[in-house]
Amino acid sequence: MTDLLLLHTSPVHVPVFDALRDRDHPGAVLRHLVAPELLDRARTAGSESVIPALRGLLTEAGAGAGSGPGAVLVTCSTIGAAAESLAPALGVPVLRVDRPMAAAAVRAGRRIAVLAALESTLAPTRELLAEEAGERPVSIRTHLVAGAWERFEAGDTAGYLARVAEAAGSVTGADVIVLAQASMAGAADLVTGPVPVLSSPAPGLAAGLAMRSAP
Numbered sequence: 396m397t398d399l400l401l402l403h404t405s406p407v408h409v410p411v412f413d414a415l416r417d418r419d420h421p422g423a424v425l426r427h428l429v430a431p432e433l434l435d436r437a438r439t440a441g442s443e444s445v446i447p448a449l450r451g452l453l454t455e456a457g458a459g460a461g462s463g464p465g466a467v468l469v470t471c472s473t474i475g476a477a478a479e480s481l482a483p484a485l486g487v488p489v490l491r492v493d494r495p496m497a498a499a500a501v502r503a504g505r506r507i508a509v510l511a512a513l514e515s516t517l518a519p520t521r522e523l524l525a526e527e528a529g530e531r532p533v534s535i536r537t538h539l540v541a542g543a544w545e546r547f548e549a550g551d552t553a554g555y556l557a558r559v560a561e562a563a564g565s566v567t568g569a570d571v572i573v574l575a576q577a578s579m580a581g582a583a584d585l586v587t588g589p590v591p592v593l594s595s596p597a598p599g600l601a602a603g604l605a606m607r608s609a610p
Contacts, residue, residue, distance in 0.1 A: 397424075397464060397465030397466075397607050398423075398424035398425065398426050398464050398465060398607070399423065399424070399425055399426070399464060399465065399466055399467075399468055399600075399603050399604055399607055400425075400426045400427075400428060400453075400456055400457075400458060400464035400466070400467045400468070401425055401426065401427050401428065401467075401468045401469075401470060401603075402428050402430065402449075402452070402453070402467060402468070402469045402470065402471070402478065403427060403428070403429045403430070403470045403471065404429070404430060404431050404433050404434035404470075404471040404473075404474070405429070405431060405434075405471075405578065406429050406431075407552070407578060408427075408429075408470050408577055408578065408596075409427045409429065411577070411580065411596055412425060412427075412470070412596060412600055413425065415596055415597055415600050416600065419597065419600070419601065420600070420601070420604055423604055426456070426464060428452065428453075428456050430448075430452055432448075433445045433448060433449065433452075433471070433474055434471055434473055434474065434515075436448070437473050437474050437477075437515060438473070438513075438515045442473055442474050442476060442477045442515075442519065443477055445474050445477055446477050446480065446481065449474065449477060449478055449481060450481050450484065450485070453467060453478075453481065453485055453489075454485070458485045458486075458487050458489075464487065464607075465487065465488075465606070465607030466487055466488040466489070466490065466603055466604075466606040466607045467485070467487060467488070467489045467490070467603075468490050468492055468599060468600065468602075468603035469489065469490070469491050469492060470492045470577045470595075470596070470599070471577075472491065472492070472493050472511075472516045472519055472520055472575050472576055472577070472595075473513065473515045473516050473519055475491025475492070475493060475494070475519060475523070476491065476519055476522070476523070478491060479491055488606040488607075490599070490602060490603050490606060491523070491599075492577055492595045492596065492599030492600075492603070493520065493523060493575065493577070493595040493599065494523065494527070494599070494602070495595070495598035495599055495601070495602045496573060496593050496594065496595040496598055496599065497520070497523045497524050497526075497527045497573070498527045499593055499598065500524060500527075500571050500573050500593055501524060501527050501528040501531055501533055503570055503571040503591060503593070504569075504570020504571050505531075505532060505533050505534060505570060506533075506534050506536075506568060506569045506570045506571075507524060507533055507534065507535050507536070507569065507570065507571055507572075507573060508536050508537075508538060508566045508569035508571070508572045508573065508590070509521065509524070509535060509536065509537045509538065509572075509573045509575050510538050510540055510559060510562055510563055510566075510572060510573065510574055510575060510579065511537065511538070511539060511540065511575035511576055511579075512539070512540045512543035512544040512547060512555070512558075512559065512576060512578075512579065513544050513576065514539055516575045516576055517537045517539065517575070520537070520573065520575040521535050521537060524573070536569070538562060538566070540558055540559050540562045541558075542558055543555050543558040543559055543562075546558060547578060552581075555578070556579070556581045556582040556585060557582075557585065559574065559579045559582035560582040560583075560585035560586050563582060563583075563586045563588065563590075563592055564586050564587060564588040565588075566588065566590055569590050570590070570591075571590065571591050571592075571593060572586075572590050572591065572592045572593065573593050574592060574593065574594045574595070576595075577594070577595050577596050577599070579594060580594035580595065580596045580597075582594075
């Protein structure tokens with residue numbers, strides 16, 4: 396099988412996905428591309444503004460070339476939809492990491508609570524959940540975790556995850572909780588409340604590897 400290219404907007408995701416590969420998919424070949432400027436641009440000018448830069452980066456990385464990656468997995472929820480729109484032009488599958496999580500969420504129940512540390516993530520996640528729900532009636536409530544992103548940017552991972560876990564533990568009236576950003580995944584293990592908590596890295600990586608083209 397050919398390799399999987401992972402596009403990140405933060406370097407913190409690289410060891411997370413490598414660890415998941417080692418645990419769940421030994422032998423799989425991952426290539427990492429880190430472009431934090433894409434998130435900065437999307438936050439100031441909107442997610443569609445990054446499409447030209449995205450296409451350039453992925454083309455330069457070999458997406459669409461015969462010897463390039465078999466698929467692309469984009470781990471940033473803010474730019475996920477923009478990246479997926481490039482799949483026809485690139486000629487390889489492009490998957491946003493949170494799509495499998497969203498599909499699982501709408502199967503889990505009608506009342507979905509979305510937690511994000513970054514406001515620019517909320518609308519794309521809501522739209523993705525509505526898309527995955529299709530004709531199923533769902534109620535989507537979004538929550539911005541105050542102060543969490545500042546801790547993430549400061550490198551305080553433990554404090555960041557603790558804030559997210561605290562927010563998740565206070566959610567009521569939901570059938571399932573969605574952690575909208577891949578960086579939140581570690582908080583799922585810290586939540587002690589009764590509502591199931593879904594995160595995106597593990598199911599996203601499994602789906603990305605399954606999409607790889609045959610050599």
